[in-house]
Amino acid sequence: MEKISRRSFLNKSAVLAGTAYPALMALGLMPAAPAHAFSLTGTGKQKHVVILGGGLAGMTAAYELNKLGYRTTILEARNRSGGRVFSVRKGSTNQEEGGPILTSNFDEGMYFNAGPSRIPHHHKLTLHYCRELGVPIEVYNNVNESTYYFSEGKGRLSNQKVRAREIHNDMRGYTSELLAKALDQDKLDMSMSKEDGAKVIEYLRAEGGLDIDKLYKASARRGYLEAPGAGEKSGKLADPHKLVDIIQSGLLDPDFYNVAEYTYELQMTMFQAVGGMDNIAKALEKKVSPSLKLGAEVKKVHNLPDGVRVIYKDKTGEHELLGDLCICTLPLPVLSNIDHNFSSPVSKAIDFVPYIQTGKIGLQFKRRFWEEDEHIFGGITHTNNDLTQIFYPSNGYLGKKGVLIGCYNFNDKAKRVGEMSMAEREKFALEKGSLIHPQYKQEFENSFSVSWHKTKYNMGGWAVYSSEDRKSHYPALLKPDKNVYFAGEHTTYLTAWMAGAFESARSVVTALHGRVTEQSVQYPTTTNKG
Numbered sequence: 001m002e003k004i005s006r007r008s009f010l011n012k013s014a015v016l017a018g019t020a021y022p023a024l025m026a027l028g029l030m031p032a033a034p035a036h037a038f039s040l041t042g043t044g045k046q047k048h049v050v051i052l053g054g055g056l057a058g059m060t061a062a063y064e065l066n067k068l069g070y071r072t073t074i075l076e077a078r079n080r081s082g083g084r085v086f087s088v089r090k091g092s093t094n095q096e097e098g099g100p101i102l103t104s105n106f107d108e109g110m111y112f113n114a115g116p117s118r119i120p121h122h123h124k125l126t127l128h129y130c131r132e133l134g135v136p137i138e139v140y141n142n143v144n145e146s147t148y149y150f151s152e153g154k155g156r157l158s159n160q161k162v163r164a165r166e167i168h169n170d171m172r173g174y175t176s177e178l179l180a181k182a183l184d185q186d187k188l189d190m191s192m193s194k195e196d197g198a199k200v201i202e203y204l205r206a207e208g209g210l211d212i213d214k215l216y217k218a219s220a221r222r223g224y225l226e227a228p229g230a231g232e233k234s235g236k237l238a239d240p241h242k243l244v245d246i247i248q249s250g251l252l253d254p255d256f257y258n259v260a261e262y263t264y265e266l267q268m269t270m271f272q273a274v275g276g277m278d279n280i281a282k283a284l285e286k287k288v289s290p291s292l293k294l295g296a297e298v299k300k301v302h303n304l305p306d307g308v309r310v311i312y313k314d315k316t317g318e319h320e321l322l323g324d325l326c327i328c329t330l331p332l333p334v335l336s337n338i339d340h341n342f343s344s345p346v347s348k349a350i351d352f353v354p355y356i357q358t359g360k361i362g363l364q365f366k367r368r369f370w371e372e373d374e375h376i377f378g379g380i381t382h383t384n385n386d387l388t389q390i391f392y393p394s395n396g397y398l399g400k401k402g403v404l405i406g407c408y409n410f411n412d413k414a415k416r417v418g419e420m421s422m423a424e425r426e427k428f429a430l431e432k433g434s435l436i437h438p439q440y441k442q443e444f445e446n447s448f449s450v451s452w453h454k455t456k457y458n459m460g461g462w463a464v465y466s467s468e469d470r471k472s473h474y475p476a477l478l479k480p481d482k483n484v485y486f487a488g489e490h491t492t493y494l495t496a497w498m499a500g501a502f503e504s505a506r507s508v509v510t511a512l513h514g515r516v517t518e519q520s521v522q523y524p525t526t527t528n529k530g
């Protein structure tokens, strides 16, 4: 057999287009490309790309363009980067329309994520950039059976907190019992063999926790009245809630649908950046800091025959910036009030795509009573009042102090809360929250709230497309308007997610680079299996 040296093996392998890389890897001579690495070829020849907005989309675009040999300038209106990726800490500021600049009084080390707080395990690019930028992540506990349902109303279970596990297991039990009975009595309008029917019934018994007679009765699944312990303490179970009480107490209303476990984006495992989601933005900022101008508010963006002209304002006055090309990541409600000369379809999309109204209120407490007294470690309590949700932190377990997201709401509920003054919001969150956690009264220290649809430089939570908008307005944003490209979560099917910002940045960099280098490249450039 012919002996083959490492060098000749390499030479031979290299000839086989596309096989050189695996061969080098096999010999341990080259590190494996990180999953989801962005592999464009050719150089940007120092072309100047002006990027509007220093959120994740803008900074990622600059980061990738810089790697390809472009010159980039990011104009960011705020004095911080990250845009919606905003972790409120001691000294963080925010300004809402017509209001003063507010400063957070949280203690050192305390924070809450006013924007993104969770990363789905299948958001590959978000996780890829955490890996590439060295941002450590930890599990975010999105689903917790120990949290509560609190329904204001007239039913027997209303106006009291009920553990989620009680309602989830009772409803699983009742629906399984109903279905098992219907199958037993051949009342289902479907043909099924006896053996198959028996299999389904056995499944329902397991799923619903039914007894041998296919009846739903008290079980440990829904928790204990008295927990088991040493000696004679065998544990005391409670009877299930009556189905009629669950229904009449509003606990089958949409506010309490148990969808988080099933929704693709919210299925566990979920993650968060250790120490605050803004660590992702901060890590990106480090990579692009020479390109980034903070405190630079874009006032005007105009296409020129062979480039772009941007006017921005900073604390020293108005300035003109010329570029060969531009990537605009400004949220549409903000862009709508900026002077531009875009085509009519783009202009219409900018003016008509709606954004969600949403807000969060962070509450700092001097004791983690939800953990100490109620054994709640992460997860979400649901209400049908304007609070909508209370998020318990998935970090700092067993610590002394903590920050809860005492309210995270949407649409009309967010609008009503957004119309309140900061002091009124705090009062509202404390009053409603103490119906569930009376400890609020003794343990509260201070609060900070963000109403995103009123927040300067965002004016909305995220784009909400109807299927009609996807047809009429969306396509205009996917093409460049002469020398201006559009990116940001609103240019994706991943609206409301950081992954949208990352995907859009890569998509636009691919298109722009293809134009500059006269190559035909499609995004995504890597296979995206799994």
Ligand SMILES: Cc1cc2nc3c(=O)[nH]c(=O)nc-3n(C[C@H](O)[C@H](O)[C@H](O)COP(=O)(O)OP(=O)(O)OC[C@H]3O[C@@H](n4cnc5c(N)ncnc54)[C@H](O)[C@@H]3O)c2cc1C
Pocket: 052, 053, 054, 055, 056, 057, 058, 075, 076, 077, 078, 081, 082, 083, 084, 085, 114, 115, 116, 117, 118, 119, 296, 297, 298, 299, 329, 330, 331, 334, 358, 359, 360, 452, 457, 458, 460, 461, 462, 487, 488, 489, 490, 495, 496, 497, 498, 499, 500, 501
């Ligand atoms: C309440 C809330 C919860 C969320 N939860 C999650 C979550 O759990 N997980 C997740 O992955 N995603 C979540 N998201 C979505 C995620 O935050 C966004 O999709 C993503 O951060 C958008 O990035 P972007 O770069 O497209 O936009 P932005 O972050 O909005 O960036 C745009 C930038 O433009 C700047 N700007 C605006 N006007 C001007 C101007 N005139 N001149 C210069 N600069 C300007 C802004 O200051 C901003 O920095 C959430 C968002 C919100 C609001």
